[in-house]
Amino acid sequence: MKIEQILKQHISKAFQTLFDNELRVDEISLQPTRKEFAGTYTLVCFPFGKISKKNPEETAKIIGEHLEQSTAEVKGYNVVKGFLNLEIADNEWVNVIRTISNQIDFGQLPESGKEVMVEYSSPNTNKPLHLGHLRNNFLGYSIAEIMKANGHKVHKVQIINDRGIHICKSMLAWKRYGNGETPESSGKKGDKLVGDYYVKFDQEYKKEIAELVEKGLSKDDAEKKAPIILEAQEMLLKWEQKEPEVYSLWKKMNGWVYDGFGATYMQMGVDFDKLYYESNTYLLGKDVVEQGLKKEVFFKKEDGSVWVDLTDDGLDEKLLLRADGTSVYMTQDIGTAIERFKDFPKLSQQIYTVGNEQEYHFKVLFLILKKLGYSWAEENYHLSYGMVDLPSGKMKSREGTVVDADDLMKEMLDTSAAHTKELGKIEGFSEKEANELYETLGLGALKYFLLKVDPKKRMLFDPQESIQFHGNTGPFIQYSHARISAILRKAKELGFEPKKEHFDSVTVLAPTEVGVIYLLSEFENKIKEAGREYSPSIIAQYIYDLAKEYNRFYQEVSIFNEEDEDKLHFRIAFSKSVALAIKKGMSLLGIRVPERM
RNA sequence: GCACUCGUAGUUCAACUGGAUAGAAUACCGGAUUUCGGCUCCGGGGGUUGAGGGUUCGAAUCCUUCCGAGUGCACCA
Structure with missing residues (x-):
């Protein structure tokens, strides 16, 4: 079981013993302790004053004291105002690594039984793809991967606007x-x-x-x-x-x-x-409108056109069929949504990756489907994202300020190739391997740059900055992975295969080690959160933090100069886990990571 | 005009959903390391969270009024 869960149970029990009060485990929220204080988890004790009949600081002390005395996991505590910071025993962290090392696919949650459809891209066939489409495609693809990692079955689809x-x-x-x-x-x-x-x-x-x-x-x-x-x-x-x-x-x-x-x-x-x-789908939806008319969900105007009245829901009246009986965009979308649930009867949710200028449209669409009595309508989600701006301002096709997708990707590849050659670290690569690497790096930079921002927000795309290889960028993370891979290769050459039974004597960890392991223990939570929020940026931010924290450890603690062989084994296993998390996390963003670069 | 979204260091983004002295990156200044890998690490300055008012033990976050930016309000798709 996760340390966090165990702690919550202890806290719940503590409330029972100390205050004779029922506090359910799911009512307890622990937050990470801020860097400047000792400890890993923090319990905010302000709200408990009524229960304990004491001020927050005393309450925190009582709980902290109790936990330190009665549990093996809590090795110490400190109280700042009403914040109770809990320090966790190092062997618990060692256990986390033991568990991860045993796991076959770290970062994959068990099957949920849920089946979702993710629609993205859906371009107009008259216009070549541009920067905005890149954000759409990367987002949609990434959300699909995140849903898979959450244990859902996923269908990736697009509708092609071909007529x-x-x-x-x-x-x-x-x-x-x-x-x-x-x-x-x-x-x-x-x-x-x-x-x-x-x-x-x-x-x-x-x-x-x-x-x-x-x-x-x-x-x-x-x-x-x-x-x-x-x-x-x-x-x-x-x-x-x-x-x-x-x-x-x-x-x-x-x-x-x-x-x-x-x-x-x-x-x-x-x-x-x-x-x-x-x-194929533009005629769909008409019969649904007819049915809706019979059920009096819709109504007909004098000229014969069909409408739905959404004024009670704070929206407008919306046209569904013209007077001549032809359909409109909304009609097709209603028909298509229903068709898809026929194609995949077990589907429980559709996710539409479409720009935020269509928020009103989807609000209306989902509401109509709900009024028609489709139970899945409320599960549908419009993955809405903001526009991508350029330093020169808004992209406008009429003014020729559109950034073409093909051109941009090529530029990213060229830049990463030039950069890599300059560093001269890839001797021994075949031409094919080298080209693959340039692609991995160039596209990684681009994808990471577009995905690290919260999808809902409008963002600025700065071509100069996106090609950077340091800071909060894709290549920085890829580099960290490649470096760990080098360590693992060296370990193998020296015959240090991580053996988990050797960890037992490891009881004292460096603070940077605890920092990294704490992050590793949060990986699955982050995957859940990213799924719940439909936000790849949560994963991006997390991997960046992980890579950075590992680099800190790397700087501070030597691996191969360590004389204690158990510690050495532990650090290799620990590094391996970090590499795995980075690789898996990046794959959720659709980004590959190299073994060497 | 009405509706929705947004406003956070010079810049680009965070902030665990109401928690601590608002954090990173970048650029700038100073230092460490010269190895397992060079793109690594540490430190510094930089903020009235658009402005005011309110709720709360506690607000960037909730309510409210302004100011500013964007999007939507098609018998287009």
């Missing part, structure tokens, strides 16, 4: 101005090529509008009557009727985009278990 007027725009522009250009003929990545024609459409559209305005039309009229937009609308109708020529062009161009995106996802190191295509 609608915007798709017809790029198709039309390609048809008009493309001269048969293909990714092969131009050497462009498929998604970039299609994106270019989307931009081209917009340019031509604006030209036509300007011409019409010159001829005396109002701007609104011009926007509606420009030939190019009329043609695009016609194309959409043809697409819906699956007219062969339009349909095959659609398939061809989408194919290019998927190839392009595929390459980008590969580079990012993210993947999906199942893809949903809007072209």
Whole structure:
């Protein structure tokens, strides 16, 4: 059992004995003791005044004294104001390492029986992926990994926005101005090529509008009557009727985009278990709306359009079906959500990784699903994240200030390659190994930088700072791991395989050792917390603290110069546990760690 | 206009969900180590937590009023 749990039980019992009071274990909260005081766990005693009928300081003393006398775990205590700081016996910490060394997969919680779906990425096929998508993808992937570590079964999915007027725009522009250009003929990545024609459409559209305005039309009229937009609308109708020529062009161009995106996802190191295509799902939801009408959850207006009234819940009325019977975004999302629970009947939760500008949309969506009587609706979660700003300000595609995902990743790889070569520590690496390392480092830096910030918060992406290899960065942690790996390699060469039966004589630890072991004992708590809060940043912060604390130990305590062989064995086992925690923690962020760098 | 989110060292981020003298990183200044691995470690300065008021033994955190930033309020997706 965990030290923290044992302590809580002791405290509960102490309350029984000392004050004849029932204090449940789950009512007790222990917090880490601040660095400047002795001890590891702190019990805040201010609230107990009523129970003990004494002031907080005396209360703390009584409890501390009792725990020190009656338990093996508490070796000492001190009281500052109403704070009771408890010092734990060193052999308890040794035990923690013994337990971890015995564990097969440290950092993996037992199966929960819960099954969750994580949706992320879901791009528009007209626009190549950019920095904002990177935050989305890394977040979604990481949350999926964190859910797995919490013992849940996970399905990673995305919905691909592959139909609608915007798709017809790029198709039309390609048809008009493309001269048969293909990714092969131009050497462009498929998604970039299609994106270019989307931009081209917009340019031509604006030209036509300007011409019409010159001829005396109002701007609104011009926007509606420009030939190019009329043609695009016609194309959409043809697409819906699956007219062969339009349909095959659609398939061809989408194919290019998927190839392009595929390459980008590969580079990012993210993947999906199942893809949903809007072209398959856009008709879903209509029958649900019909059912909702019958149940009088929704209502019809005079013109025949269908609405839901959410004013009682502090929201607005929301349109679900147009007067002509066609559906809107919300309708599709309702249908898709229900479809997914049909696809995976044991699903208990969906997590949608979507930017915070859609918070209102998801609030409405979940509320509608709840009103329709779906019990899982309340479990659904919008993993909302803030925008990524650049030092120059907001990213705006119109002003060309967008940071392209492919370009950025390439830059990170180049920088890490240059940096690594400069250090000259990788002699003996094959070219393939070296390239893998650059990728591990470059992407690690990028992912860590984007994930260390609380997802809810808007963040600033500074390209200069993100490529740094020291401070609170991915490479710093990767470096710490590589160094421990070096220690373990050396230990093996010298024949010091950690043997847990040797630990028994180790009874006195250095303060830095206790610091590190305390953090190790918190690993699983952090995984739970990250899952509960949907926040990879908790893991990122934790691993950084762990790496830093280990470095402190490393500086202070020598491993191989230690004469006591049991201590030496202990420190190797202890280092191994730290390496494991770093590796596992980083994998929860989708970041690999090298053995050498 | 209405709704939601946010405001913390020069800068980028934390703060265990109401706990101690608000912590890291970065940059700057000073020192240690020169090895198991160089990107390591230690110390220093730097804060009226946007401003005021309230609740509390105790507030960056909760309530309230201002000020400032952002997002949303489509028969677009």
